[in-house]
Amino acid sequence: MTEAAEEKGADVAVARRRPWVRSVLRRLVVFAVTVLVASFLVFLLVALLPGDVARATLGLGASDDQVEALRSQWGLDRPLLLRYAEWLGGFLTGDLGQSYVTGESVSSQVAPRLAVTAWLVGLSTPLALIVALVTGVIAAVGRRRWWGAVISGVSHLGLAIPAFFAATLLVLVFAVALGWLPATGYEPLFAGRGVDLAGWASHLVLPVAAIVIVQGSLLARYVRSSFIDVLTEDYYRTARAVGWTRWRAVFRHGLRNAATSLATVVGLQLASLLVGVILVEQVFALPGLGSLLIRAVSGKDLLVVQGVVMVLVVAVLLINLIVDLAYLAIDPRLRRQGETA
Amino acid sequence: MKKFTVIAGSAMTALVLLAALVSFVWTPFDPSLVDSANRFAPLGWPHVLGTDAMGIDTASRLLVGARTVVFVGVVSVEGAAVVGIPLGLFAGMRHGWWGEAISRAGDILFALPALLLAILLAAAVGASVVTAMLAIAIATVPVFIRMARAATLTVMELDYIDAARVAGTSEPVIALRHVVPNIAPLIGVQAAVSFGMAILAEAGLSYLGLSASSSTPTWGRMMRDANLFTAPAQAVIPGCAIAFAVMGFNVLGDGLRDYLDPRLKEVR
C-alpha cells in the first residue's frame, strides 16, 4: 500500500517500468523473509516439543550420564539458535541431518519420496484447472438451464466428498471391479533399466484422478462465479450486442477475468491440495512424502518430521511466489499498483 | 432460487445439528456395545443402517459421530474467527508495518496446512480430537485474517469512512460502528464455508488415525475401520454423512453469499 501511495505522483513512463521490477523484487524479498520465519517456526515447534529425544531413544533404564552423552553426540546440548542456524544451513544445501531413530540421512529418505508427491501435485494441478475451466464455464453459461444446475450440483458434491472417499471409490470401480488399473503402489519413471512410462503412468492415473475430482470441483466453483461476473458486465453485453456469439464473448472477456482469480485460488488452495495428496498417498499405498511423514510422526522420528514439513512449507511458499509473479504478468493493472489485497 | 439454496443449506445443517443433539438423549443402541453374534448385520431392522465388524449399531455410531462434527466445527471455526477477524480488521485499517506483518504472518500460517499442524501436535502430545481441533483452528485463522482484511480494505474506500475520519471519530469506533457491520455478512459466509472445511479436515485426520481412537465414534474413523469389501455400506454410509454435512454448510455459504451480494441480484 505504501508503495502505491509513494508512486501516485510519479511520472507515468517511469511508473510503468520501475514499479514492475520493484514489485518482482519486493515479492522475492518477502518470499525469502517468509521462508526464514517459517523455517524458524518449524524448527522451534519441533525443538520445543515436550519429551527428550535422547531419553526416549535410550529408555527409562538409561542413566543421566548416558542421556547426556547421547545429547552431546547429537549436538542437542548446544544453544538453540546455533542448532537452528546449522539446520537451516544444511537445509539450504540439501542436508537435513541424520535421523535419530534410524541413523539414516533424512535427505536420502526425502528425495525419492519428493518425486512421487511432486508428480501427484504437478499432474493434478493443471488437470484440475482444465476440468474446472470447462465445467465452470458450462455451469456459468447454463446457470439458468437444467444442465448448468446439474453441473453446479455435481461440483458441489465433488467439493464435499473427502479425498480419501473419492480415492476409495475409484479403486473399487477401476481397479477391483474393472481391473483396468493397479490399485496400489508406484513405479518410478526412471527405473534402473530405462524409462518405464507405462508402469509409471498407470500407477498415477487413479491417485491423480482422485485429487482432480476434489480440487477440480473446488476450482470450478470459482470459475463459475467469476464467469457469472463477466456475464453481467457491460462489455459482455456490448460484445453480444455487436453480434459476437455468446461463447466467443464469454471466452474473450471471461478467461482473463477468471485467470486472475483462479491464480489466487490455486495459491490459496495449495495447502488443502497437499492434505488431499497425503490422504490419497495413504489410500494407494504410494511411497510419497505424506506416507513418510505419517510414519515418522508415529515413530517420533522428529528430524524427519521437521525436514518433511519444511520441504512442504517451502514448496507451498514457492508455488505461491510463482502464482504471485504469474499474477503480475496476467494483470497489467497490478504492475502499476504494486500491491493488492 | 437464492431462497431455495439458503433453505436447503439451512435444512441440511440443521439436520446434522439435530442428530448430534438427539444422540445425547437417545440412540437406537448403545454406540459402544459390541455384539459378536450380530456382525455385519445388513441394513434393515432392528439395525437400520446395519452393524460393523464388532456388531456395533451403525446408526447409533453415526448419530454420536455427528457430535464430533458439530463440536470440531464450532470450536475450531469460532476459535479461528475470534482470533482472525480482529487481526484482519487491524491489518486492513492500518496500512503500515503492523498490517503488513500480520498479513505476512497469516501467509506463513497458511503454508502450514491443518494436517501438518495436527501431525506436529500429534507427534508432541499424542493424537486426539482436541489436537485435531486445535490444529484445524490454527490453520483456519489465516483464512479469517485474509477475508477480514480484504473486506475491510474495500469498506475503508467508502466515502463515509472518510467522513467519519474527518469528523474525528477514533479508529476503534470506526471499526466497530462502520466496518464490522459491513463485513458481518461476509464473515457469516466464510464461517459456513470454513465449517465445511473443518469437517473435511477432521474426517481426513480421523482417517489417518490422527484424531479420535476407535472407541470414539467419528465418521472418518468409521471409514478407516470399515471393511470395504465385505461390508461396503459401513464405509459408504459415513462417507455420505461427511459429504452431506459438508455440502450442507457449503450450500448454506453459497446461498448466503448470493443472497447478500447485491450485484448478483439482477442475474438470477
Next chain:
Amino acid sequence: MTEVRPDIIDNPRRHSWAQRVVALVSGALLAVTLAGCSTDSATETPLKTLSVGATLEPDTLDLTTSDSAAIPQVLLYNVYETLVRLDGEGTIKPLLATGYDVSSDGLTYTFRLDRQAEFASGAPVDADAVVESIERMRQAPSATLRAQHEVVASVEAVDAATVEVELSRPSNMWLYNMTQKAGIVIDPAATDLATAPMGSGPFMVEDWLKGDRVVLEKNIHYWGTPGRFDEVDFRYIADPNAMVSALLSGDIDIISDLTSPDSLSQFSDASRFTIIDGTSNAEVVLGFNHSRPALQDLRVRQAICYAIDRAGLLDAVWGGKGVLIGSMVAPTDPWYEDLSQTYPYDPQRARDLLAEAGVSGLNLSLRVPTLPYATAGAQFIASQLSLVGINVTVEELDFSSRWLTEVFTNAEYDMTIVSHVEPRDITMFADPTYYWRYDNPTFAQLVASADEAPDQQRYVTLMEEAATMLADDAAADWLFNFPNLVVTKAGITGIPDNATTLSFDVTTIASRQ
C-alpha cells in the same frame, strides 16, 4: 519410448494393451503415448516376477539390531540360510550343514558343512564364516539374539568344513533357535547389514524402495536348487483394504499375511484364488503389567480373563479364524494342550472375584499398537470390561517406535495387546525384566529344567507343566492364536499350511500360470 523394461513385455501381471487404452480414456488425460509403449502380454509363460504383499515394512534390514518380525519375513531362508532347518513335521533337516553330532553330555555340537555351499558373493561358506556369524550373534545389539546364544561357551573352526560349538549347559532351545534367525550365516564380507544384507540364499537383496518394497533378485550362482523366479518383490501395504484391492486388481500375487479375515469371502472363487488357512506361531496376548499393584492380585487378573468372551472376540476381531489357546503355546508346538477353558466366559464370576479382591471402580489403561487386531481387540475388551465395572482407557500408539519404547521398553502401561510371533516364546515369561514384569521364580525354574531335559519326552512333559502354570496364574490373557492366512492367485503352489517360522519362504513357491 524405445526403451522398455523387459519384464513389462512378457509379464502377465501387467495390464493388457486394450485395458490400458480404456483406462486411459476413462481415467485422466495422461499421456496417450502409453499405447505405443505397451505390448500384448503372453499369459501362458510362468511368472518371472513374484510380488508378495506384506503388512509391516522393516525399519532396517539388519536383524542383529532389531527384533522386528518384518526382517526375517523377507530375509530368512530367502537371503540368509541356517546350518540346519526344521521341516513341516518338526524334524531337523540339513541346510548349510550336511549334518551334526551331539556329545553324550549334550554340551558339544559338531556341524559338518556342505562343501558346495557358497555365499551370493562367490565366497565359500566355510567354518570361519560360521564362527564369525555365531560370534556376531552372541554380541548382537538385539537382546533376544544374545539371550538365545547365552548358553554358548565357545565356538571354533576345527577345519574348513567343521564347526564345534561348546555349550555351558545342555539346551533344547538352543538347537531349535539355530534353525531360526539366530542360526543364520552372514557373509563375512557384509559391511552394511542395514541396507545390504549378504547371505548364501537363492535370492539377494537388489533394492529397497523405502515405503514401498524390498526387491529380491535371483542369485544365479546359488549353490543348491535355484529359485524359480527372477525377481521377488515384497510390497508393503499397511492398509488392509488396500491389501485386498491390490490382490483383487492383480498388483500382487500373494497376500502373505491377510489382516482382514472378513475379506476372505472376496477370494472364494477357487478358479482365481487359493486360500491357505493354517496356524501360526503368533499368540495374541492381552499382557498385564505385573508391576502395577492392582494387577498383582491374582483375583483381578482372573476376573479380567473371566470377563472377556474370547470366542466372541475372535469372531469380532479376526472373523472367527484362528485358535483359542489359553496359554503361551502355539498349536504346532509339541507341548500344545488346549487350555482355552481355564477361564471360561463368566462375567458374574468376574464381578464376584473383583468384589472378593475388594476392588471397585478400577481404572486401567489399555495401550495398544495401531495394528488392526490390537485396536479392534481393545475396543472389544473395553466394552466387555466395562460390563464388570472396570473402566478401560484405550490409547493407540504406533508400533515401530512409540509402542516399542513406551510399552515394550519402559513398561508404561497397565494392559496392552500384541501378537507374539517368535516361535516357542513361552520362555519370555521366565524373564522378570520383560515388558510384562512377570516375576515367578517357580516358573523360571521349570522352564530352565525343561531346557536341560535329556530327552524329548521329558522336555515336552515339563513344558506342558510350565504352560499350565502360566494359565492357572493368569499371567496374561491369551486371546487367540493367529491363523496363517495366505491368499494367492490360483496356480501358485508350494506354500505350507502352517507357518512355523518367521520367514515367508519363497524358495519353495512355484507358479504354473
